[in-house]
Amino acid sequence: MSRRQVNPSRRFADGGFVPLASSLQSKSRSSPCLTIGLVIVGALLLTGYSYSGAGGFGGSRMAVNRVEGDFSCTTEVQRAIPILKKAYGDSMHKVLHIGPDTCSVVSKLLKEEETEAWGVEPYDIEDADSNCKSLVRKGIVRVADIKFPLPYRAKSFSLVIASDALDYLSPKYLNKTLPELARVSADGLVIFTGFPGQQRAKVADISKFGRPAKLRSSSWWIRFFVQTSLEENEAAIKKFEQAAGKRSYNPGCQIFHLRSYH
Structure with a gap:
């Protein structure tokens, strides 16, 4: 199943109007934390995908090579x-x-x-x-x-x-x-x-x-x-x-x- 990535910019848009000056200061302070958070989430998603196998009932629950051709x-x-x-x-x-x-x-x-x-x-x-x-x-x-x-x-x-x-x-x-x-x-x-x-x-x-x-x-x-x-x-x-x-x-x-x- 394909995974749709969430656009981080939507989080700012959903919050309503933010004054320009305070917005710039907020982005400056939160950018490192946001980057680290996104990296952690990405790593967790990759790990979860790697360990999802054929699934459930008797199927192999290990990583699966999707064979091409x-x-x-x-x-x-x-x-x-x-x-x-x-x-x-x-x-x-x-x-x-x-x-x-x-x-x-x-x-x-x-x-x-x-x-x-x-x-x-x-x-x-x-x-x-x-x-x-x-x-x-x-x-x-x-x-x-x-x-x-x-x-x-x-x-x-x-x-x-x-x-x-x-x-x-x-x-x-x-x-x-x-x-x-x-x-x-x-x-x-x-x-x-x-x-x-x-x-x-x-x-x-x-x-x-x-x-x-x-x-x-x-x-x-x-x-x-x-x-x-x-x-x-x-x-x-x-x-x-x-x-x-x-x-x-x-x-x-x-x-x-x-x-x-x-």
Whole structure:
């Protein structure tokens, strides 16, 4: 949200008529104090802006880099893997990632010690590389429409991570998909979504995604999580922020940490 600066000169105008001589003397005496006061107010505003994150419900409350141009939350997941491991510990041993280009995330997760990983690619992979097609042949990555029930039993994975996929779903399908993600997770659900106003990588091919990305605000997601009976995971949020602070990691996407259904 943009902040409109207050014009200091209005304060003098609002006070009514002031004689010229006394006005000059008053300005001479108050100018240093006024300058110092404005500097302090400006510093407080900058500090408050720096520490306002994605906001509220499960979102990262740290400083956020507003990424210019194209971006991908799937790429952001790869950057965040070390932070997620610190936050979730043993829950990172059996992970399901859902989203476009999931092969890249799964490949990176499989390189981590004591980590099993699977993926669901919601879109066509005709242009995928040989490594991705190999993961599909092995059954590690599945191509599936996430608007329908996932082909997994309840609590099949300790942690489910979703990126880029939910931004392309209307509320009608989100009402079905989001509970499904929570159903197949045992210890938690992490959602990476874009900020309103950001451009989506590879969005030009609308025929692939079916619709342009709908980048929703933090408050919108908060209301939606409440409607679907999903609760924030306060413990995971705290651990994630502590780990991110030590690594100077500032997310370029909104990150929500939710509890699984019990």
